[in-house]
Amino acid sequence: MRKIKQSLSLVVCMLLVMSVLAACSSSNKEKDNSTPAPSTGTESASPTSEASPGEVSTDPISFDMFVNFSWYSLSWADPAAKSITSKTGVTLNITKPVSDDNQKMNIMLSNRQLPDFVLLDKTDPALQRMIEGGLLYSLEELIDQYAPEMRDVLPKEALANYKAADGKTYALVSFIEGEQYVEAAKKYNALVGSNQPTWSIRQDYWEEIGKPDISNPDAYIAAMEQIKAKHKNKIGFYTNANNVPNAKHLNVSAIVGLGTANQFGVQPLIKEGDALKSGLRSTEYQNVIKFLNKLSTKGILTKDSFIDTKDIFTQKINNGDAVSYAFTIGDGTKVPADNSSTSYAVMAPFDSYKQVRDGSGWTAIAIPKTNKDPKRAIQFLSFLSSEEGHKLTKWGVEGDTYVDAAQGPHYHMVDGKATYLPAYWADKQKDWNGVAEKNGLSEYWLTANSTWWNGPEWDATDKSFIEYNKMFGDHISYDPTLVGLELEPTSKLGIMEKKIIDLYASYYSKIIFAKDEAAALALYAEFIEKADKVGLAEIEQAWTDTYKAKMANR
Numbered sequence: 001m002r003k004i005k006q007s008l009s010l011v012v013c014m015l016l017v018m019s020v021l022a023a024c025s026s027s028n029k030e031k032d033n034s035t036p037a038p039s040t041g042t043e044s045a046s047p048t049s050e051a052s053p054g055e056v057s058t059d060p061i062s063f064d065m066f067v068n069f070s071w072y073s074l075s076w077a078d079p080a081a082k083s084i085t086s087k088t089g090v091t092l093n094i095t096k097p098v099s100d101d102n103q104k105m106n107i108m109l110s111n112r113q114l115p116d117f118v119l120l121d122k123t124d125p126a127l128q129r130m131i132e133g134g135l136l137y138s139l140e141e142l143i144d145q146y147a148p149e150m151r152d153v154l155p156k157e158a159l160a161n162y163k164a165a166d167g168k169t170y171a172l173v174s175f176i177e178g179e180q181y182v183e184a185a186k187k188y189n190a191l192v193g194s195n196q197p198t199w200s201i202r203q204d205y206w207e208e209i210g211k212p213d214i215s216n217p218d219a220y221i222a223a224m225e226q227i228k229a230k231h232k233n234k235i236g237f238y239t240n241a242n243n244v245p246n247a248k249h250l251n252v253s254a255i256v257g258l259g260t261a262n263q264f265g266v267q268p269l270i271k272e273g274d275a276l277k278s279g280l281r282s283t284e285y286q287n288v289i290k291f292l293n294k295l296s297t298k299g300i301l302t303k304d305s306f307i308d309t310k311d312i313f314t315q316k317i318n319n320g321d322a323v324s325y326a327f328t329i330g331d332g333t334k335v336p337a338d339n340s341s342t343s344y345a346v347m348a349p350f351d352s353y354k355q356v357r358d359g360s361g362w363t364a365i366a367i368p369k370t371n372k373d374p375k376r377a378i379q380f381l382s383f384l385s386s387e388e389g390h391k392l393t394k395w396g397v398e399g400d401t402y403v404d405a406a407q408g409p410h411y412h413m414v415d416g417k418a419t420y421l422p423a424y425w426a427d428k429q430k431d432w433n434g435v436a437e438k439n440g441l442s443e444y445w446l447t448a449n450s451t452w453w454n455g456p457e458w459d460a461t462d463k464s465f466i467e468y469n470k471m472f473g474d475h476i477s478y479d480p481t482l483v484g485l486e487l488e489p490t491s492k493l494g495i496m497e498k499k500i501i502d503l504y505a506s507y508y509s510k511i512i513f514a515k516d517e518a519a520a521l522a523l524y525a526e527f528i529e530k531a532d533k534v535g536l537a538e539i540e541q542a543w544t545d546t547y548k549a550k551m552a553n554r
Contacts, residue, residue: 056379058089063377064115067096068105068124071310078440079406083392090380092117100246102126102489109133114368116377119446122162122173122364123249123486125494130366131170137367137374138168146375147382154385155180155449161360161480171364172381174448177478178359181450188417188458189465192472194330194429197261197355201324204342205231216350217291224300227323236300238322239292240313244306245505249486250278250497250539256285258508259305259326262475264288265354269482269543276482276543278536280504281528284352286521292512293520306509314433317344329468330432343430346468353475360483365446381447390452391418393444405438411456418456425457481551485543493542496535503530 074081076092085091095115097104105126108114114135120127130136139159143150151159157178159169177185185191201214205227214220228236239259247254251268256279260266266284270277279285295301308316317325320336325344332346367377383389391398395418399409402423411418420428428435436443445453459465487494507527514520528536 056383057376058087060089060091061373061376062091062093063117063372063380064093064095065117065119066105066108066115067094068100068102068118068120068126070097070100072096073437074440074443078438080393080396080440080444084384084389084444087388087392088380088383090376100248102248109135114370116368116371116373117365117446118368119363119365122171122361123484124364125248125486125488127171127364127366128488130368131164135368135370136170137369137371137378138170139172139367139378140168142367142374142378143382147378150378150382150385153382153387153449155451162364171366172385172447173361173364174445175363175450175453176359176361177357177450181454182359182478184451184455185458188455188460189462189469190454190458191476192329192465192469193454194328194432194457196329196468196472197326198329198332198349198472199261199263199324199326199347200332200334200344201347202320202322202336202342203345204339205234205323206345215348220350221294221298221300224295224323225298228298228300231323235302235304235316235322236324237295237305238313238316238325239301239305240308240310240326241305242308242310242313244508245501247501248489250280250500251482251485251543255501255504256280256282256288258288258292258512260288260291261326262355263350263353264291265352267354267356269485274544274548275540276485276547277540280531286524287352289508289511289520289524290517293514293517296513297516301512303509303513306512318431330429333429335430346471348471349475353472355472355476357476357478358480358483359478360480361450363445384444385447385449387452389447390449393446394442394448394453395456396424396439396441405435408439410439410441414459417458419459420456481547484550485546487539487542493535493539497539499534500531500536500539503527503534 072094075094076085081092102124105120105124109126109129112133112135114130118126118130143159154172155176155178157176158173161176162169162171162173164170182191185193206214206223208230209223209226212219212223212226214223224236228234241254241257241259243254244258253268256266256268264284264287266279266282266288268279270279270282292301304316316322317327317331317334318337320338324347329346333343335343365381367374367381371377384393396410397408398411398413398418400412400421402409402421405424405427408424409421410424411420413419432442435441487497489495489498504527507523511520511523511527514523
């Protein structure tokens with residue numbers, strides 16, 4: 001009996017050992033095939049090399065996404081978001097900062113605790129800090145492991161023009177206007193699109209004074225004086241230029257434009273030989289302040305333009321409170337609430353109008369190593385990058401009979417190309433933001449390919465845009481060499497830059513609303529002198545050095 005018990009015990013022990021070994025083997029196999037575990041961001045994590053793309057999961061998953069723009073308004077609760085979730089299983093929990101001071105972003109970086117996605121301006125220094133801190137997955141790494149099809153749909157510039165010093169790409173840039181885009185845009189008379197900066201004028205008031213010439217600054221001012229004499233309670237020229245104090249860098253259009261868009265050809269940076277200088281020194285900028293000062297002394301320009309928020313600006317335009325305003329073609333033909341029988345009209349550009357595009361895109365989305373499921377994350381971005389992804393994020397519902405902005409249909413196919421239904425496009429043109437709030441289309445630009453994104457708006461036979469392209473086309477050029485020159489805010493030069501921006505914020509309103517042109521120019525000279533004492537020339541030298549280094553590597 002004892003021998004039988006001992007034999008049974010031995011058998012049981014052997015079975016237990018075999019069971020444990022089998023379990024360990026199974027566990028190891030599961031680990032080998034699993035998605036990388038979330039990283040704290042303190043180690044150099046990378047996807048498992050043996051992993052393969054496999055079938056794309058549509059199981060429900062929520063990703064946290066931080067959008068580093070305080071003005072961003074959507075919350076993944078609209079028809080577009082619901083359609084994306086139904087197709088991918090992905091829900092985005094979107095958060096944003098209270099103000100555009102990078103405070104929240106800096107706290108996350110200091111703690112090395114980032115959400116699943118970060119969406120920010122491609123020039124935001126926080127992106128470089130994340131790269132240098134080893135906090136992000138490289139796109140090539142994730143794409144090759146989990147979404148190789150993504151290479152076939154991205155513009156070629158996306159994985160070629162945005163590499164870090166180590167030769168890897170850490171963020172996907174949207175709205176690139178590369179070779180593919182420019183070729184398609186010219187084909188469809190769409191080099192000038194709905195986002196083209198313009199001025200608009202209220203047609204009923206313009207017609208009331210006989211539609212005089214407004215093709216140059218002096219003629220425009222004369223016409224505005226006539227209209228203001230008849231409509232004293234209206235804002236004359238409304239510039240929507242309230243973002244100057246929030247500018248993060250000196251080499252941005254918000255600094256030099258002052259709401260005049262590109263009418264005077266002023267650029268953030270100018271080339272003098274092989275050196276770069278601030279556009280604040282340019283003759284074009286001085287023409288801007290002379291023009292705005294003249295408007296202010298005649299009561300045509302008021303301080304509303306420089307203190308109203310974007311929401312208030314939009315509300316006043318919708319109400320018809322302005323005679324003329326600066327915005328874009330897409331928002332340039334609004335119907336004022338106080339007279340539904342008229343509308344605003346996009347003005348032809350002055351001869352001095354100049355827009356220099358860099359074509360390098362706008363926003364960038366990055367996947368931090370704290371992402372809970374990088375495989376699902378890159379496959380989600382791959383889907384959004386595809387043509388089908390653009391249908392859900394921008395094109396909308398296909399069909400032939402327009403019902404409303406929420407339901408659609410929004411587009412139909414014309415000669416093999418998606419084209420917005422005229423009724424929907426007309427509604428969109430009249431109230432871009434309002435329509436976007438109803439359907440969510442055009443607002444989730446995480447991976448926007450400019451060709452597919454803008455394609456439905458393009459109609460080679462559209463008389464309006466044929467005319468707009470004639471009006472503005474010759475005033476547009478491309479120069480991708482003046483990007484990527486931003487200074488690190490916490491560096492010595494970055495601190496100087498912030499001091500000059502603050503100095504400028506304290507001066508520009510005084511310059512514009514000075515008692516006359518002589519006083520305005522005196523204040524301008526005073527500002528430049530103080531800016532030079534703070535270190536403007538040193539900042540310009542830093543821009544020049546970076547520019548030369550970039551050009552040497554091209």
